[in-house]
Amino acid sequence: MADEIRKGLEGVLVAESGLSSIDGDAGRLVYRGYTIDDLAAGASYEEVLYLLWHGELPDEADLASFREAMAGAREVDDAVLDTVGALADADEEPMAALRTAVSQLSSTDPDAERDPADREANLRKGRRITAKIPTILAAFERARRGEEPIAPREDLAHAANFLYMLNGEEPDDVLADVFDQALVLHADHGLNASTFSAMVTASTLADLHSAVTSAIGTLGGSLHGGANQDVMEVLKEVDAAEADPVDWVTEALEEGRRIPGFGHRVYNVKDPRAVILGEQSESLGEAAGDRKWYEMSVAIEEYVKDEKGLAPNVDFYSASTYYQMGIPIDLYTPIFAMSRSGGWIAHVLEQYEDNRLIRPRSRYVGPDEREFVPVEDR
Numbered sequence: 001m002a003d004e005i006r007k008g009l010e011g012v013l014v015a016e017s018g019l020s021s022i023d024g025d026a027g028r029l030v031y032r033g034y035t036i037d038d039l040a041a042g043a044s045y046e047e048v049l050y051l052l053w054h055g056e057l058p059d060e061a062d063l064a065s066f067r068e069a070m071a072g073a074r075e076v077d078d079a080v081l082d083t084v085g086a087l088a089d090a091d092e093e094p095m096a097a098l099r100t101a102v103s104q105l106s107s108t109d110p111d112a113e114r115d116p117a118d119r120e121a122n123l124r125k126g127r128r129i130t131a132k133i134p135t136i137l138a139a140f141e142r143a144r145r146g147e148e149p150i151a152p153r154e155d156l157a158h159a160a161n162f163l164y165m166l167n168g169e170e171p172d173d174v175l176a177d178v179f180d181q182a183l184v185l186h187a188d189h190g191l192n193a194s195t196f197s198a199m200v201t202a203s204t205l206a207d208l209h210s211a212v213t214s215a216i217g218t219l220g221g222s223l224h225g226g227a228n229q230d231v232m233e234v235l236k237e238v239d240a241a242e243a244d245p246v247d248w249v250t251e252a253l254e255e256g257r258r259i260p261g262f263g264h265r266v267y268n269v270k271d272p273r274a275v276i277l278g279e280q281s282e283s284l285g286e287a288a289g290d291r292k293w294y295e296m297s298v299a300i301e302e303y304v305k306d307e308k309g310l311a312p313n314v315d316f317y318s319a320s321t322y323y324q325m326g327i328p329i330d331l332y333t334p335i336f337a338m339s340r341s342g343g344w345i346a347h348v349l350e351q352y353e354d355n356r357l358i359r360p361r362s363r364y365v366g367p368d369e370r371e372f373v374p375v376e377d378r
């Protein structure tokens with residue numbers, strides 16, 4: 001067995017997957033053979049979920065029954081709503097609240113007792129988890145504003161229904177489409193850290209709720225999904241100080257800090273999702289008659305590219321896109337989780353189908369064997 005350490009598992013091949021293919025040099029992302037550009041332009045989030053979970057795009061009848069099943073699973077139990085309310089009262093971070101509430105969902109899932117690797121049960125559980133995450137998040141946001149949760153509506157699509165539950169009014173078509181596209185763009189991305197974490201959990205034959213809960217915890221870090229919130233905090237800080245964004249970045253780089261939203265383990269060029277989200281950010285600014293957030297972002301992108309040769313990742317332009325949609329900044333990462341739950345579940349289904357415990361090893365560099373001394377003699 002090779003004894004070379006691959007820190008961060010960079011480049012290590014650990015599984016086969018039929019889900020997403022990434023060309024990091026060409027900046028291409030493909031879900032089950034369909035480019036992200038085609039899917040973002042033509043498919044809804046529900047279609048993409050179906051594609052990831054079932055292998056093919058649905059026809060109209062399949063899509064209608066899939067949508068119906070998803071929409072019918074949106075409501076969450078009062079016990080979960082009580083937890084969400086208590087966490088909001090305790091000023092919990094939204095990602096932590098989501099992690100706790102998703103974990104609690106297993107307590108009322110009708111398939112909770114089934115064999116953890118039962119595919120049909122997992123498809124039902126996966127639909128329920130994915131359908132309920134928006135309800136949990138919107139209820140959390142409203143609770144911390146001192147407002148009652150708004151019940152989900154079955155007649156709205158997944159994306160539009162979330163915005164409705166969050167804001168209390170139906171989004172217009174533009175906002176609903178931008179948000180749906182963002183969900184499509186974030187749905188899957190190979191063996192990223194949170195997906196891998198879900199797979200490690202599933203590989204012990206733990207259940208789907210545990211795998212998704214592990215993944216939510218992993219996504220929240222600032223090197224992963226947490227970066228979208230950090231990006232907006234930088235833009236806001238620069239704006240509040242009426243500073244030049246390039247000066248902010250120059251100083252951050254001089255101090256050895258990382259610029260959130262830049263760099264990627266897999267892409268050596270601009271992330272194809274950042275291209276699409278950048279366009280969304282620009283058109284939202286255009287529509288509002290205020291291109292400030294987009295232009296600040298572009299100035300940072302150009303400078304970081306020239307100085308460090310680093311390109312934006314998916315988190316960079318999602319930040320100004322969500323901001324211009326009026327979404328609270330600390331919901332950006334939970335919204336990432338709302339979408340990525342689809343990918344996590346798809347990878348976990350693959351893992352259960354051809355399972356082997358995931359268990360790498362580390363090289364021991366601690367002390368040599370030594371004599372044990374009882375505590376009273378130490």
Ligand SMILES: CC(=O)SCCNC(=O)CCNC(=O)[C@H](O)C(C)(C)COP(=O)(O)OP(=O)(O)OC[C@H]1O[C@@H](n2cnc3c(N)ncnc32)[C@H](O)[C@@H]1OP(=O)(O)O
Nearest residue numbers: 222223224225227257258259260261262263264265313315
């Ligand atoms: C959805 C997602 O998860 S996308 C990623 C979201 N995360 C971020 O945006 C946080 C900022 N980015 C980063 O920290 C990194 O680019 C990561 C974590 C995404 C990828 O990390 P890795 O592949 O492990 O690259 P690594 O951390 O080894 O960095 C390589 C070099 O680029 C530099 N670098 C990488 N990203 C950045 C950045 N955003 N700002 C400044 N320097 C950076 C590192 O300092 C390092 O330089 P060095 O070799 O001189 O020490």
Ligand SMILES: O=C([O-])CC(=O)C(=O)O
Nearest residue numbers: 188189191192193265314
């Ligand atoms: O793939 C990764 O390392 C990070 C990730 O989740 C993404 O870019 O969507």
